[in-house]
Amino acid sequence: MNRTDTNRWRTIDIVVAAVIAVSFGVIFWAWGLVWRAADPAFAAAPATQAIMYGVWLVPAVLGGLVIRKPGAALFCEAVAATISALLGSEWGGITIVQGLIQGLGAELAFAAFRYRSFRLPVAALAGALTGLGAALFDFVVWNAEYDLVTYRLPYAALTVVSATLIAGVGGHYLTRALAGTGVLDRFPAARDRTPV
Amino acid sequence: MLQVEPVAVPGAPLARRNPVAKLAAALVFSVLLIATLDPVAPAIAIAVELALLPLFGVRYRVLARRAAPLLVGAVGILVTLVLFAADRSGTTLVAAGPVLVTSGVLVTALGLVLRMFAVALPGVIVFATTDPTDLADALIQNARAPARFAIGALAAFRLVPLLAEEWQMISMARRARGVDAGRNPVARLRLFASTAFALLVGAIRRGTRLAVAMDARGFDAGTPRTVARRQRFTVADGLLVAGAAALAGAALAVSVALGTFRPLIG
Amino acid sequence: MSGVWVRGFGWRHAGRKRWAVRGVDLRVERGERVLLLGPSGAGKSTLLAALAGLLPEDSGEQEGTVEVDGVDPRKDRERVGIVFQDPQTQLVMARSGDDVAFGLENRGVPADEIWPRVDAALRRVGFPYHRDRPTAALSGGEQQRLALAGALALRPGLLLLDEPTANLDPAGADLVRAAIAGALDEDTTLVLVEHRVAEALPLVDRVVVLEPGGGVRADGPPETVFAAHGDALAAEGVWVPGRPVPSRRARTPAGAPLLTADRLGLPPRLAATELRVRAGEALAVRGPNGAGKSTLALLLGGLLRPGTGRVTAGADLAGRDARTPPHRWRAPALARRIGSVFQDPEHQFVTATVRDELALGPRRTGRPEEAVRATVDGLLERLRLTRLAGANPYTLSGGEARRLSVATALATAPRLLICDEPTFGQDRRTWLELLDLFADLRDAGHGVVTVTHDPDFVAALADRTVVLSRADATGPAPADRTVGGDDAPG
Ligand SMILES: Nc1ncnc2c1ncn2[C@@H]1O[C@H](COP(=O)(O)OP(=O)(O)OP(=O)(O)O)[C@@H](O)[C@H]1O
Ligand SMILES: Nc1ncnc2c1ncn2[C@@H]1O[C@H](COP(=O)(O)OP(=O)(O)OP(=O)(O)O)[C@@H](O)[C@H]1O
Numbered sequence: 001m002n003r004t005d006t007n008r009w010r011t012i013d014i015v016v017a018a019v020i021a022v023s024f025g026v027i028f029w030a031w032g033l034v035w036r037a038a039d040p041a042f043a044a045a046p047a048t049q050a051i052m053y054g055v056w057l058v059p060a061v062l063g064g065l066v067i068r069k070p071g072a073a074l075f076c077e078a079v080a081a082t083i084s085a086l087l088g089s090e091w092g093g094i095t096i097v098q099g100l101i102q103g104l105g106a107e108l109a110f111a112a113f114r115y116r117s118f119r120l121p122v123a124a125l126a127g128a129l130t131g132l133g134a135a136l137f138d139f140v141v142w143n144a145e146y147d148l149v150t151y152r153l154p155y156a157a158l159t160v161v162s163a164t165l166i167a168g169v170g171g172h173y174l175t176r177a178l179a180g181t182g183v184l185d186r187f188p189a190a191r192d193r194t195p196v
Numbered sequence: 197m198l199q200v201e202p203v204a205v206p207g208a209p210l211a212r213r214n215p216v217a218k219l220a221a222a223l224v225f226s227v228l229l230i231a232t233l234d235p236v237a238p239a240i241a242i243a244v245e246l247a248l249l250p251l252f253g254v255r256y257r258v259l260a261r262r263a264a265p266l267l268v269g270a271v272g273i274l275v276t277l278v279l280f281a282a283d284r285s286g287t288t289l290v291a292a293g294p295v296l297v298t299s300g301v302l303v304t305a306l307g308l309v310l311r312m313f314a315v316a317l318p319g320v321i322v323f324a325t326t327d328p329t330d331l332a333d334a335l336i337q338n339a340r341a342p343a344r345f346a347i348g349a350l351a352a353f354r355l356v357p358l359l360a361e362e363w364q365m366i367s368m369a370r371r372a373r374g375v376d377a378g379r380n381p382v383a384r385l386r387l388f389a390s391t392a393f394a395l396l397v398g399a400i401r402r403g404t405r406l407a408v409a410m411d412a413r414g415f416d417a418g419t420p421r422t423v424a425r426r427q428r429f430t431v432a433d434g435l436l437v438a439g440a441a442a443l444a445g446a447a448l449a450v451s452v453a454l455g456t457f458r459p460l461i462g
Numbered sequence: 463m464s465g466v467w468v469r470g471f472g473w474r475h476a477g478r479k480r481w482a483v484r485g486v487d488l489r490v491e492r493g494e495r496v497l498l499l500g501p502s503g504a505g506k507s508t509l510l511a512a513l514a515g516l517l518p519e520d521s522g523e524q525e526g527t528v529e530v531d532g533v534d535p536r537k538d539r540e541r542v543g544i545v546f547q548d549p550q551t552q553l554v555m556a557r558s559g560d561d562v563a564f565g566l567e568n569r570g571v572p573a574d575e576i577w578p579r580v581d582a583a584l585r586r587v588g589f590p591y592h593r594d595r596p597t598a599a600l601s602g603g604e605q606q607r608l609a610l611a612g613a614l615a616l617r618p619g620l621l622l623l624d625e626p627t628a629n630l631d632p633a634g635a636d637l638v639r640a641a642i643a644g645a646l647d648e649d650t651t652l653v654l655v656e657h658r659v660a661e662a663l664p665l666v667d668r669v670v671v672l673e674p675g676g677g678v679r680a681d682g683p684p685e686t687v688f689a690a691h692g693d694a695l696a697a698e699g700v701w702v703p704g705r706p707v708p709s710r711r712a713r714t715p716a717g718a719p720l721l722t723a724d725r726l727g728l729p730p731r732l733a734a735t736e737l738r739v740r741a742g743e744a745l746a747v748r749g750p751n752g753a754g755k756s757t758l759a760l761l762l763g764g765l766l767r768p769g770t771g772r773v774t775a776g777a778d779l780a781g782r783d784a785r786t787p788p789h790r791w792r793a794p795a796l797a798r799r800i801g802s803v804f805q806d807p808e809h810q811f812v813t814a815t816v817r818d819e820l821a822l823g824p825r826r827t828g829r830p831e832e833a834v835r836a837t838v839d840g841l842l843e844r845l846r847l848t849r850l851a852g853a854n855p856y857t858l859s860g861g862e863a864r865r866l867s868v869a870t871a872l873a874t875a876p877r878l879l880i881c882d883e884p885t886f887g888q889d890r891r892t893w894l895e896l897l898d899l900f901a902d903l904r905d906a907g908h909g910v911v912t913v914t915h916d917p918d919f920v921a922a923l924a925d926r927t928v929v930l931s932r933a934d935a936t937g938p939a940p941a942d943r944t945v946g947g948d949d950a951p952g
């Protein structure tokens with residue numbers, strides 16, 4: 001079984017989607033604790049920033065793959081952004097706009113398959129489109145003053161590649177691993193699991 | 197520790213405004229200012245933000261602490277511009293191999309750094325003064341957000357401090373089992389990934405139980421909800437949004453009048 | 463006031479081959495108070511969820527029917543209120559009053575009636591604070607009372623309680639039971655699940671025992687049921703009242719000190735505490751919720767850095783490392799010397815199968831593969847986990863997960879074992895196995911520290927007891943707060 005019978009969100013869909021977003025908020029916070037020292041180095045080496053970009057986009061793809069309902073990717077990324085703002089993110093409210101644009105990318109990928117297929121290629125496409133949303137936002141808003149050929153285009157390309165691999169492909173395998181632990185038993189993502 | 201409570205002095209005149217109004221004001225202000233690349237408009241905007249800060253009941257020290265990580269971003273902007281600036285007009289200050297610093301580059305850098313602060317601070321201020329419950333209530337009552345989604349997200353948000361604690365528990369459990377990474381960065385990365393996975397599993401399990409508990413109290417019953425806490429959107433709230441738009445517009449207008457305005461697109 | 467009628471009920475969770483419950487026929491009349499019993503995994507929680515209408519069709523397979531007042535509770539949840547075991551996952555809102563109001567809002571109660579009803583419900587359970595109190599600032603027992611108020615505010619005809627006191631200290635558990643007794647009126651039907659039968663009996667007038675394989679094993683007034691089936695039930699793991707447990711106190715005096723805590727503390731979680739653990743001795747740590755027992759266990763286990771004072775390891779335990787404190791040891795060395803079992807077993811699991819979980823510690827400490835296999839097989843056998851060797855640790859039942867977490871700590875054969883609440887939520891059989899295991903270790907010269915609320919376990923095992931009091935309690939200076947102290951008798 002690959003899709004749920006109705007598109008109505010159950011309470012568990014809403015709460016778990018939000019919890020996925022919240023967990024990534026906490027994981028990113030912990031990342032800051034563990035790697036704080038490396039932060040300036042990341043900031044000063046723009047390429048590594050783009051390579052890591054996919055990590056921030058995992059919630060959108062994961063939300064879509066787990067919940068499998070229209071709006072899941074968008075909701076997840078929007079909640080994630082709001083939560084990072086509530087937790088005192090230095091970027092303030094603008095993260096919410098950014099999150100909506102990124103979530104929309106993944107949402108479009110799942111919608112293109114009418115919320116019926118959630119296999120690896122679809123996940124990768126969702127990752128790529130989220131990355132594209134992120135790349136476009138950065139291209140226009142944050143990177144306007146940089147050189148087009150040596151910076152803006154490679155940065156955007158790296159962002160999309162990173163999102164495809166980390167958020168898309170990574171999100172797919174993360175969903176499988178989560179299903180293996182039994183926590184997704186009430187979601188269609190776990191129905192392929194063999195009973196024990 | 198992760199902070200989830202608002203940090204404002206309670207009762208400050210602007211902090212008391214409707215959360216939706218505050219959020220809208222911050223977004224309007226930020227989005228208008230994102231449209232320019234010159235240093236003048238953001239500088240005015242930052243001055244306005246700092247001047248209004250006491251009305252939000254936020255101490256300067258609190259704001260400085262929350263916004264401090266932006267300095268890292270500022271360094272990033274500077275380095276990237278020195279290496280990759282599109283426009284290197286003006287007098288040459290430093291020329292060493294690929295590094296070419298001109299006065300034009302420095303003006304651009306100043307513009308970008310100021311813009312980054314001007315755009316980020318309104319949101320930082322608003323969220324520092326907003327209680328999540330009030331925000332969810334106001335989103336439902338004044339912005340017509342679907343109640344089930346707003347309350348569901350709010351319930352999940354309540355798990356944040358619990359999950360932060362859980363992170364530490366999981367890390368300690370690993371150490372107790374003989375797993376540590378020492379100074380090896382690859383081992384540290386793997387340990388981080390496995391800890392994050394355990395956190396995610398525990399969080400989803402908690403979320404599942406929470407959803408069941410919410411249903412047990414009729415969350416999913418389909419009965420029209422009533423509200424115990426009224427949120428009102430008053431004239432003053434409307435004025436706050438309009439004021440934010442007007443102030444941001446004024447900052448841009450000054451920049452245009454001085455001839456420094458450089459639109460983002462075009 | 464509601465009546466329950468269950469006919470041929472069975473439920474199989476999605477992803478499981480075995481039925482969680484099956485063939486249950488049960489009729490509960492209006493106003494009856496029922497205690498639902500059965501060994502761990504018998505399906506008590508599942509049946510309770512079914513009565514509350516909380517088993518969604520898409521989450522498993524159902525047989526038979528469940529009716530409350532003649533209707534499927536899934537269709538109409540208005541008459542049922544339920545309180546689960548873990549209070550933290552049933553509080554929804556950040557402020558106490560808002561949380562009680564949550565259910566009333568969902569039911570569409572008019573806004574001006576909500577707050578009076580909230581206040582009335584809080585009074586009924588004896589909630590000691592104003593309704594603005596943040597839920598995060600409540601102790602476990604207070605949270606449990608708040609959850610009860612949230613259910614009562616809805617005026618349910620049928621009240622379902624699933625181990626409502628499992629995490630609480632004895633005083634807190636008494637308070638919650640008193641709140642339940644006080645909150646019940648003539649027309650509330652009650653179904654209660656509770657492992658510790660003796661404490662629950664005053665609340666009920668009927669006992670129903672589920673048979674693990676399916677069906678109802680026994681049903682009737684408590685005296686009749688226990689008189690007829692007492693021995694068999696006790697053997698299966700039910701806590702039949704009046705069956706004493708064996709005592710396993712140490713028969714030889716304790717040996718050299720393994721670990722000494724000197725003014726050890728971590729403000730504000732734990733006030734300065736003096737403590738010594740010796741080889742061949744079982745030490746119990748008791749105290750109310752929030753006294754810092756778990757914090758103390760983590761400090762002793764070398765997992766947290768002390769805020770004040772220090773932990774010193776004896777040469778017996780630490781060998782060459784005796785001069786460095788345990789929290790600075792490398793993890794493999796720590797795992798070889800001190801085994802820690804956490805309060806929540808799920809925090810402890812690192813790998814994807816039960817077998818790997820057990821093998822992890824020995825491998826990290828550099829044992830040869832042969833020896834690792836022998837250790838793992840021995841532990842699987844000893845703790846009845848062989849059948850589950852390939853299962854994912856996160857899918858185990860509560861009792862199995864607890865046994866596995868103890869086994870993982872034992873796998874590296876540490877000289878000192880520190881266990882946080884090893885017996886909570888356990889049926890009688892697992893409880894006795896844990897008692898034997900710890901006593902055998904102690905008799906073999908290991909040190910055993912157990913943090914526990916369980917007075918029976920303390921009585922059966924502990925050679926000495928340290929009682930902590932809450933750090934925020936008024937009293938003497940922090941240094942003297944350790945009531946009982948190092949040399950108090952057990
Ligand atoms: N969500 C679930 N998914 C799959 N299996 C489950 C789930 N919940 C319970 N089970 C299984 O169903 C069986 C009955 O579980 P249940 O929780 O009803 O037992 P219980 O009698 O309440 O036990 P305990 O006394 O340990 O709480 C167990 O084998 C358990 O592993
Ligand atoms: N990670 C943490 N950060 C801050 N405070 C904490 C943390 N963990 C626990 N506390 C607080 O420290 C105090 C002691 O907590 P601890 O868990 O050690 O108590 P306990 O005696 O084990 O209680 P229980 O019987 O409920 O398990 C409590 O007030 C608790 O709220």
Ligand SMILES: [Mg+2]
Nearest residue numbers: 506507508624
């Ligand atoms: Mg149970």
Ligand SMILES: [Mg+2]
Nearest residue numbers: 755756757805
């Ligand atoms: Mg504890």
